[in-house]
Amino acid sequence: MSQEVLVKIKESLVNLDLDRTIDFVKKAIEYGVKPIDIINVLADGMKIVGDLYERGVYFVADLIIASEIFKEIMNILEPLIMREKEVLKPIGRVVIGTVEGDIHDIGKNLVTTMLRANGFEVIDLGVDVSPQKFVDAVKQYKPDIVGMSALLTSTMINMKKVIEALEKEGLRDKVKVIVGGAPLTEKFAKEIGADAYGENAVIAVEICRKLVEELRRSRY
Numbered sequence: 001m002s003q004e005v006l007v008k009i010k011e012s013l014v015n016l017d018l019d020r021t022i023d024f025v026k027k028a029i030e031y032g033v034k035p036i037d038i039i040n041v042l043a044d045g046m047k048i049v050g051d052l053y054e055r056g057v058y059f060v061a062d063l064i065i066a067s068e069i070f071k072e073i074m075n076i077l078e079p080l081i082m083r084e085k086e087v088l089k090p091i092g093r094v095v096i097g098t099v100e101g102d103i104h105d106i107g108k109n110l111v112t113t114m115l116r117a118n119g120f121e122v123i124d125l126g127v128d129v130s131p132q133k134f135v136d137a138v139k140q141y142k143p144d145i146v147g148m149s150a151l152l153t154s155t156m157i158n159m160k161k162v163i164e165a166l167e168k169e170g171l172r173d174k175v176k177v178i179v180g181g182a183p184l185t186e187k188f189a190k191e192i193g194a195d196a197y198g199e200n201a202v203i204a205v206e207i208c209r210k211l212v213e214e215l216r217r218s219r220y
């Protein structure tokens with residue numbers, strides 16, 4: 001039953017039907033489906049929407065509708081995710097943003113939610129964030145980790161500019177850098193000098209835990 005409702009959620013999102021998506025999400029919650037499983041099918045649905053756009057079936061306006069639906073559903077799921085975890089002392093501090101030239105933020109927001117739900121303090125710089133803004137935020141907030149997101153092949157390279165800016169300011173050794181976004185790979189992350197690549201929001205949490213441990217070990 002819950003498998004069936006997950007398929008319906010994906011279909012409704014791909015069909016850009018907000019009301020039906022909300023109805024099926026509410027049903028899934030009633031059936032006891034975990035929020036993360038709902039998020040995963042929504043993410044699969046977004047990929048299909050992207051493919052339809054690439055094939056000329058959908059237009060930018062359709063991408064906007066799909067992202068609005070995703071955000072509406074996150075408004076429903078976020079309180080459930082946060083309720084699952086009782087957090088006392090932050091595990092670590094993360095400054096996160098979508099790099100310059102890029103306004104995709106659904107994935108970044110998801111990573112932010114999952115990190116917060118798992119005890120991280122996250123400062124979200126938003127979208128289209130310049131290297132200077134990342135540098136200023138590192139100076140101001142002294143985070144353990146800098147997280148960067150990019151969804152466009154044309155903006156991925158701006159992650160390298162942020163890392164170079166951190167190096168120039170003598171800040172690179174003080175933070176760990178994690179990058180993510182659909183067009184990225186582990187290889188790309190290594191090439192630009194990041195410490196880690198996170199394929200999705202769940203993996204990102206595990207990696208950030210390890211990065212904070214590494215950082216603490218190197219500090220003492």
Ligand code: B12
Nearest residue numbers: 050103104105106107147149152153180181182198200201
């Ligand atoms: C929704 C969407 C939009 C929305 C974005 C709304 C928003 N607020 O984010 C709008 C309509 C604004 C948009 C605009 C554009 N888009 Co768009 N968009 C998409 C779409 C369909 C879905 C992206 C998404 O939200 N996925 C769901 C989330 C959950 O997945 P995710 O972002 O990958 O994030 C996960 C992981 O990657 C990872 N992750 C992400 N960030 C981070 C960060 C860290 C630190 C870590 C560890 C992990 C991590 O974890 C996340 C959760 O698991 C994609 C298709 C696709 N296949 O990606 C196209 C896509 C990215 N867009 C594309 C294009 C071309 C554009 C436009 C140029 C279109 C245009 N002509 O105007 C503009 C660019 C605007 C700009 N300057 O940024 C292309 C990019 C092609 C390319 N090679 O670069 C894609 C791939 C569509 C396609 N198949 O052609 N888009």
